Amino acid sequence: xxxxxxxxxxxxxxxxxxxxxxxxxxxxxxxxxxxxxxxxxxxxxxxxxxxxxxxxxxxxxxxxxxxxxxxxxxxxxxxxxxxxxxxxxxxxxxxxxxxxxxxxxxxxxxxxxxxxxxxxxxxxxxxxxxxxxxxxxxxxxxxxxxxxxxxxxxxxxxxxxxxxxxxxxxxxxxxxxxxxxxxxxxxxxxxxxxxxxxxxxxxxxxxxxxxxxxxxxxxxxxxxxxxxxxxxxxxxxxxxxxxxxxxxxxxxxxxxxxxxxxxxxxxxxxxxxxxxxxxxxxxxxxxxxxxxxxxxxxxxxxxxxxxxxxxxxxxxxxxxxxxxxxxxxxxxxxxxxxxxxxxxxxxxxxxxxxxxxxxxxxxxxxxxxxxxxxxxxxxxxxxxxxxxxxxxxxxxxxxxxxxxxxxxxxxxxxxxxxxxxxxxxxxxxxxxxxxxxxxxxxxxxxxxxxxxxxxxxxxxxxxxxxxxxxxxxxxxxxxxxxxxxxxxxxxxxxxxxxxxxxxxxxxxxxxxxxxxxxxxxxxxxxxxxxxxxxxxxxxxxxxxxxxxxxxxxxxxxxxxxxxxxx
Numbered sequence: 001x002x003x004x005x006x007x008x009x010x011x012x013x014x015x016x017x018x019x020x021x022x023x024x025x026x027x028x029x030x031x032x033x034x035x036x037x038x039x040x041x042x043x044x045x046x047x048x049x050x051x052x053x054x055x056x057x058x059x060x061x062x063x064x065x066x067x068x069x070x071x072x073x074x075x076x077x078x079x080x081x082x083x084x085x086x087x088x089x090x091x092x093x094x095x096x097x098x099x100x101x102x103x104x105x106x107x108x109x110x111x112x113x114x115x116x117x118x119x120x121x122x123x124x125x126x127x128x129x130x131x132x133x134x135x136x137x138x139x140x141x142x143x144x145x146x147x148x149x150x151x152x153x154x155x156x157x158x159x160x161x162x163x164x165x166x167x168x169x170x171x172x173x174x175x176x177x178x179x180x181x182x183x184x185x186x187x188x189x190x191x192x193x194x195x196x197x198x199x200x201x202x203x204x205x206x207x208x209x210x211x212x213x214x215x216x217x218x219x220x221x222x223x224x225x226x227x228x229x230x231x232x233x234x235x236x237x238x239x240x241x242x243x244x245x246x247x248x249x250x251x252x253x254x255x256x257x258x259x260x261x262x263x264x265x266x267x268x269x270x271x272x273x274x275x276x277x278x279x280x281x282x283x284x285x286x287x288x289x290x291x292x293x294x295x296x297x298x299x300x301x302x303x304x305x306x307x308x309x310x311x312x313x314x315x316x317x318x319x320x321x322x323x324x325x326x327x328x329x330x331x332x333x334x335x336x337x338x339x340x341x342x343x344x345x346x347x348x349x350x351x352x353x354x355x356x357x358x359x360x361x362x363x364x365x366x367x368x369x370x371x372x373x374x375x376x377x378x379x380x381x382x383x384x385x386x387x388x389x390x391x392x393x394x395x396x397x398x399x400x401x402x403x404x405x406x407x408x409x410x411x412x413x414x415x416x417x418x419x420x421x422x423x424x425x426x427x428x429x430x431x432x433x434x435x436x437x438x439x440x441x442x443x444x445x446x447x448x449x450x451x452x453x454x455x456x457x458x459x460x461x462x463x464x465x466x467x468x469x470x471x472x473x474x475x476x477x478x479x480x481x482x483x484x485x486x487x488x489x490x491x492x493x494x495x496x497x498x499x500x501x502x503x504x505x506x507x508x509x510x511x512x513x514x515x516x517x518x519x520x521x522x523x524x525x526x527x528x529x530x531x532x533x534x535x536x537x538x539x540x541x542x543x544x545x546x547x548x549x550x551x552x553x554x555x556x557x558x559x560x561x562x563x564x565x566x
Contacts, residue, residue, distance in 0.1 A: 001465050001496035002125065003091070004067040007041045009056045012527040018514065019531075024492035026510030027500045027529075028540060033516045034527030035500045039127065039470060042066060045096045046125055047118030050103045062098040067091055068124055073465060076123040083119075085110050094120065127468040128451040137439045143423045145454075146394065148461030150370025155363050156418070162359065163417045166352040173345045176338060183338065190328045193314070197325045200306060202318050207307050214300040220292045227287030235280040242280065245273050357406045360420045364398065367421055371396050374457065381453035381487070386480035392450070393426040393435045425454075448472040452487055459491045467491070468498040473506055481505035489565070504544040508561035513537045537562055 007016040012034055029035050044050060045064040055062050070076055071090035080087055085107050094117060095106035105112040107120065147156050216223065234241045249269050256266040307318065314324040371394040382390035398420050404412030413420045426435035427450050438450065448471050455467060472484060485506040488497055492511065501507055513532045518525060532540055541558035542550045 001069050002042075002066060002498075003069050004065075005038075005042065006063070006065040007038070008063040009060045010041045010044075010062045010064065011037050011054050011056065012518065012525055013037055013041065014056070014526045016527075016529045018529050020496070020498075021512045022492075022496050023511030024489055024497045024499065024509055026507045026513045027498060027516060028502070028507055028513070028544060029516030030518070031502075033518045035516045036470075037527055038516060038529060039468060039500065042125070042468075043127060044098070045094045045117070046121030046127075047105075047114055047116075049114075050096070050098045052098070052100055055098060055100065059100075063095070065093060065095045067093050068465075070124075070465075073123060073463075075463070076120065079119060079123060080107075083107075083112075083116060085112075092120075123464075125466045125468060126464045128448050128455075128470065128472070137437075139423060140418070142394075142425050143418060143421065145458050145461060146367060146370055146374060146423055149374050149458055150366060152363065152366055152370065155359070155366070159356070159359050159363060159419055160417045162352065162356055163415065166349070166356060169345055169349055169352065173342070173349065176342050176345070179338070186331075190332055193328055194325065194332070197310065197314065197321060200310060202307070202310070202321060204318060204322070207304070207318055210300055210304055210307075214297065214304065216290075217293060217297040217300065220290050224287050224290040224292075227283045227290060231280055231283040231287060234276055234283065242273070242276055245269070245276060249273055353406065356415060360415055361408060363419050364421050367419075367423070368396050371423070377457045378450075378453050381456050382450070384483050384487075385449050385453060386476060386483070387429055387449065389429065389431045391426075391428040391435050392453070395422075395424040395426050397422045446474075448474070449476075449484075452484065452491075455491050455495075456487045459494050462495070464495070466496045466498070468500075470500045472499060473501045473503045477503065478505075485509035485565075502544065504541045504558065504561060507544060508541055508558070509565045513540065515540055534562070 001022055002020050004019050005016070007013050009015075016038075027035055027038065040048075040054070041064045044054070044062075045066045050062075069090055070087070070092045076092075077087065080092075087108070093106075093108050096117070097104045097106075103114075105114055105117050107116060147153055232240070249266070252262070252266045252269055256263045310321050311317070314321040375392055375394055378392045379390065382392060398408060398411070399414040399416075399422055400411045401414045402412060403414075405415040406413065408420070425438045427438055428435040429446055438447065448469055452469065452472055455462060469488065472488075473481060476484065481503045482505045485503075485508065488499055488506065489509040491497055499506060499510070507513065513536075515530050515532055515536075517528050517530060519528065520526075538555055538558045539550060541561060542554035545557060546554040
């Protein structure tokens with residue numbers, strides 16, 4: 001419900017801060033005092049289009065803030081979650097700031113768009129008046145209320161869930177059929193790639209080994225010569241290193257015999273002699289085996305060229321090529337499952353079509369029965385509101401289409417998540433005039449009373465927390481006004497109601513009463529909203545009864561009315 005409203009620099013309103021309560025909230029005041037401004041400001045924060053004319057002469061931005069209690073609005077919480085707006089407690093603050101160059105919207109501390117305000121507002125407030133948008137005029141809302149009235153919400157939820165699953169299966173089937181065409185185009189390519197990679201018999205780490213062997217073969221002659229030269233220097237040439245080292249070892253042995261302290265040096269030199277001797281023999285063996293082999297070199301060149309070609313096509317390394325091989329092999333294996341899944345999907349879709357058809361037709365029949373009961377109930381409410389010849393009808397038709405989803409009788413119908421039904425609320429107040437859709441009712445007061453009748457019947461099923469009735473008293477008085485007041489008070493047991501009225505019979509039913517006043521100060525006109533206590537309510541009801549001249553008799557009558565309805 002609407003808990004607090006702050007209005008600043010809006011038209012004739014300098015500043016208004018007011019708290020509202022549950023139940024029936026009455027707004028009264030002289031004609032032209034600015035009651036419509038209060039509703040206009042509230043509409044602004046609910047996402048209605050802004051006009052810079054609302055900015056006061058001072059030029060300061062117009063600011064409207066509305067604090068709502070959303071503790072009993074689970075669907076709104078779901079919407080806020082989808083919008084990534086977290087709500088820590090049970091309150092929600094909507095804010096709109098309008099300046100000369102545009103406006104800014106806020107939800108709590110989050111910067112929002114106008115569309116977000118509108119979407120959120122549709123879960124919070126329904127303004128019922130000639131110049132305002134009505135949720136009951138929207139066909140989807142009309143269908144939802146009919147389902148709620150007929151206790152059909154479980155059936156509609158089941159249909160919607162089944163329909164969404166059916167849509168998912170159709171999309172999967174479409175994707176698979178598209179991929180079937182792609183598969184046929186890829187089949188030859190995948191088989192060629194698998195054969196090409198398989199025939200190469202690639203091994204991880206192979207390329208590095210081949211490159212190393214190729215490097216040695218390319219340099220085989222030079223390596224052979226270098227090994228032989230080193231061997232000659234160590235062992236084979238005149239005055240080779242080993243000959244010289246042998247002579248040095250002989251002299252050092254004689255020296256150690258004369259000076260035993262040099263025995264360690266002789267042993268070290270002897271170890272070096274043996275090490276050089278081993279190195280010389282290793283160099284000889286290395287040089288002998290390092291022969292130029294053109295056939296093996298060509299074999300290596302061909303193998304490396306093959307690997308390079310595969311790398312250009314399938315990956316930068318042999319590991320990448322093998323991964324690509326595994327991926328396309330898995331794709332090829334999945335083709336059999338592809339055909340199997342298509343057959344399975346066709347079977348499932350046929351089953352869902354039959355189930356959806358049966359459920360949609362059953363739901364349509366129940367909606368027709370509920371529509372007849374709702375027509376009678378609303379018709380009675382309209383008669384209670386002293387409408388001379390009201391006609392309320394619910395036009396219930398099927399969505400016929402030549403390309404419909406299935407046949408009902410001899411006609412094809414289109415199925416949506418809501419079923420196969422088109423629902424339109426129709427009304428006529430004049431004898432001989434056929435009923436027309438609610439959206440085409442011209443009179444604001446007439447439309448408000450139709451809405452009041454609908455709300456009276458649907459009060460428990462309608463989950464809109466706050467309802468605002470503007471012009472509901474247009475063209476009525478006396479006993480009808482008393483009935484309107486009683487109906488508003490009854491609806492206020494399950495909703496927060498705001499009613500702008502000029503009739504004391506309606507105002508006396510209020511749980512809270514607010515007066516809109518216009519005043520002039522320093523050649524400036526302002527509008528204020530003031531909460532009335534019980535004594536002030538007596539005076540206001542008396543004024544509404546007799547005009548500006550308030551007498552003790554009118555006060556007693558006003559007090560009587562208030563006491564009777566309190």
